[in-house]
Amino acid sequence: MKRILIVSAHPEPRSLNAALTAFAVDHLRAAGHEVRLSDLYAMKWKPTVDADDFPDHVSQEDRRLHVMRDSEEATLSGRLAPDIAAEQEKIRWSDALILQFPMWWFSTPAILKGWIDRVFTSGFGYGPEVPPPYDDNGSALAGRRALLSVTLGARETAFSDRGIHGRLTDVLHPLQHGLFWFTGMTPLEPFAVYDTDRMPAERYAPAREAYARRLDALFTETPVPFRPLTGGDYDHDMRLLPGRERPGTEGLDLHTRPAPRPGLSR
Incomplete structure (x- = not known):
């Protein structure tokens, strides 16, 4: 049995996103897993970072708010706002995280971006007091699998290598690489409708x-x-060293390992 956290972001309880969320909860529980759900709209989640997130800062009226410093101090001292601390506890509890959302303006709804901004504080998802980022040997949230389940209004061809919107993998790179991989989670290929x-x-x-097949393979x-x-593969300036890529590779594909060639072992 595994433990899965689903974070859902859609304002309409009769939407496709709500249906996919409910299906995932039921399907995973039927498979024997334990599931928790954070329905951000139902929770009336506050999406903006401010001084109220760090109560100790409020008591220091002469102190300028510094989000990274103050979030780290509040995280490490156990004095974050209760709603943030509760979501961090859910992530720590989980073996996998699923984000369910519609793509709005090539990104997540604001409420989900606000969940990311507020929950992944310094001292929790990154920062000098946790293991280094971009490391598959023990970063802050290592050991957790991460899946994006996203609905899109456009046709699939529009999100292809020659499509007008670019590849979906590139559009979702800030979440896949900048959130999941940066904090040590293991990103899977996104599920898209x-x-x-x-x-x-x-x-x-x-x-x-199709979603059921992806959920069944969540840990395999x-x-x-x-x-x-x-x-x-990288120099001290975080630039990929010459010769590490396959010939012809460019763009964000540079930052994925080449697949082994047939007949070769690694």
Whole structure:
């Protein structure tokens, strides 16, 4: 049995995102897993970072708010705002994290971005008091798998290498690499449902079946092979060293390890 945290971000309880969230909860529990759900809109989650997140800072009226410093002090002293501390406890408890959301303006809804901003404090997800980032040997939240489940209004072809929006893997790079990999979690390839603006009812069953297959493989599928910062591929300025990539590789693909060639062992 594994423990999974699902964070859902959609304002309409009858939406496709809400249906996928409910399906994931039921499917994972039926498989014997323990599941917790953070439905951010139902929770009326506060999305903005401010001094109220760090109560000790409020008592020091002459002190300028420094988010990284004050969040780290509050995190390490156990004096964060209660709603933040509760979400951090859920992540610590979990073996896997699933973020369920619609893509709005090529990113997450503001409420989910605010959950990330407030919950991944210095001293919890990053910072000098936790293991170094971009390291698959023990970063802050190592050992947890991470899956993005996202719905998109555009067709799949629009999010391809020649599509007008660019590849979905590139659009989601800030979450996959900048959030999950940076904090030590293990990102999986995202699950996406495209062309959802006017999605007919008959398309839901196939989407649900495809999602079930991904949920069943949550702890077995091969993760995105991002390069660790400490693996010898980068210089001291965090730039990929020459010759580490396959010929013809460019863009964000530079920062994933090449797949082994047939017949070669690694």
